[in-house]
Amino acid sequence: xxxxxxxxxxxxxxxxxxxxxxxxxxxxxxxxxxxxxxxxxxxxxxxxxxxxxxxxxxxxxxxxxxxxxxxxxxxxxxxxxxxxxxxxxxxxxxxxxxxxxxxxxxxxxxxxxxxxxxxxxxxxxxxxxxxxxxxxxxxxxxxxxxxxxxxxxxxxxxxxxxxxxxxxxxxxxxxxxxxxxxxxxxxxxxxxxxxxxxxxxxxxxxxxxxxxxxxxxxxxxxxxxxxxxxxxxxxxxxxxxxxxxxxxxxxxxxxxxxxxxxxxxxxxxxxxxxxxxxxxxxxxxxxxxxxxxxxxxxxxxxxxxxxxxxxxxxxxxxxxxxxxxxxxxxxxxxxxxxxxxxxxxxxxxxxxxxxxxxxxxxxxxxxxxxxxxxxxxxxxxxxxxxxxxxxxxxxxxxxxxxxxxxxxxxx
Ligand SMILES: NC(=O)C1=CN([C@@H]2O[C@H](COP(=O)(O)OP(=O)(O)OC[C@H]3O[C@@H](n4cnc5c(N)ncnc54)[C@H](OP(=O)(O)O)[C@@H]3O)[C@@H](O)[C@H]2O)C=CC1
Ligand SMILES: O=C(O)CCC(=O)C(=O)O
Numbered sequence: 001x002x003x004x005x006x007x008x009x010x011x012x013x014x015x016x017x018x019x020x021x022x023x024x025x026x027x028x029x030x031x032x033x034x035x036x037x038x039x040x041x042x043x044x045x046x047x048x049x050x051x052x053x054x055x056x057x058x059x060x061x062x063x064x065x066x067x068x069x070x071x072x073x074x075x076x077x078x079x080x081x082x083x084x085x086x087x088x089x090x091x092x093x094x095x096x097x098x099x100x101x102x103x104x105x106x107x108x109x110x111x112x113x114x115x116x117x118x119x120x121x122x123x124x125x126x127x128x129x130x131x132x133x134x135x136x137x138x139x140x141x142x143x144x145x146x147x148x149x150x151x152x153x154x155x156x157x158x159x160x161x162x163x164x165x166x167x168x169x170x171x172x173x174x175x176x177x178x179x180x181x182x183x184x185x186x187x188x189x190x191x192x193x194x195x196x197x198x199x200x201x202x203x204x205x206x207x208x209x210x211x212x213x214x215x216x217x218x219x220x221x222x223x224x225x226x227x228x229x230x231x232x233x234x235x236x237x238x239x240x241x242x243x244x245x246x247x248x249x250x251x252x253x254x255x256x257x258x259x260x261x262x263x264x265x266x267x268x269x270x271x272x273x274x275x276x277x278x279x280x281x282x283x284x285x286x287x288x289x290x291x292x293x294x295x296x297x298x299x300x301x302x303x304x305x306x307x308x309x310x311x312x313x314x315x316x317x318x319x320x321x322x323x324x325x326x327x328x329x330x331x332x333x334x335x336x337x338x339x340x341x342x343x344x345x346x347x348x349x350x351x352x353x354x355x356x357x358x359x360x361x362x363x364x365x366x367x368x369x370x371x372x373x374x375x376x377x378x379x380x381x382x383x384x385x386x387x388x389x390x391x392x393x394x395x396x397x398x399x400x401x402x403x404x405x406x407x408x409x410x411x
Pocket of ligand 1: 214236261
């Protein structure tokens, strides 16, 4: 199912559970603003290349819009729209004073040189600089982008508006980035998993994990889960998938992946078919790459007891239904991966205050925010007799609806 159709379907189900007025429901669903820009750059060989960039600003009832910028060949308007909407509910679930946005450029970052990526990022920033800002819309990294991308955005934005570190988060620490932001999404995944397992009398130690994706989120999640005593038995990235039933040596895999630009060829595990990774026998499955990967075609074969959605919208609504019947518990994206935007919020606060926190404080606060979001979600599950996804959706949608009504519509 298309990402936007799936996300909107979840939203509508939550609106129904909350008994939202149909006109309010409609106004919450329609994005505040959709931006589409042409980005042409000279390539290193002198030829021109044109790309399409998007920024969808979904909602700002609770504060400045917030969300990452994705560089991936599959980026399209519907997907960015869905991801922006998810950010609105996610920031509300985390109870941080933001709305939601998302951006992206349809490109294959692996095929571009560093200087081509820099030119593309600068052109994109030139096209949207008037529509983002510290108190309007604050970008951050997502798939295919990183701290360096944010450094270029900050530099380009500052040419128009003066030096403004708080205009992006996930920056390098040398430019005002927060300690702990790089690991934050993976660390949030760990904290959220701990909260879920604790409810069932379990801990991370001894559980067998399978992780799809070994980029920022997947690699940090793997490292932190391993440090907490979990056994990561299989991992995939674009280059392939590997398995070791005794547990993969994650620090060695991190080194291998950095040197070889992927996990393929790692000596500490056996190569397996990437298409069967999600149906490997394990306790906890952590999709940490693309959307829509758990769907009606593979849901029946999934063996995990818990799915922790580190990626955005990895599970289709049809798969949700199949997995619920099988008794698989799903910790939804807007809660499970909210650690990234939560530490982005801490970064923005530090930039505005001109004061830096130490990493221990960042991680301690993150644990508090994730634990609170989990408790609040469970309260909504009890109130509405629903699963964790609808618990998180009703929590987020209700907070945004309340803010919208309080602000009113008077012209
Ligand atoms: N970064 C953040 O703070 C946050 C990210 N997220 C979400 O987490 C997910 C991952 O983002 P992030 O880690 O930042 O992105 P990265 O670009 O750092 O990493 C993405 C990873 O996914 C892998 N990948 C891509 N396609 C496939 C595929 N078909 N099968 C298996 N692996 C694949 C990539 O492989 P390769 O490197 O070989 O291309 C890479 O290992 C996304 O859904 C994103 O929206 C959510 C919240 C915050
Ligand atoms: O850190 C941020 O602002 C946004 C991270 C993001 O894009 C996401 O949570 O999906």
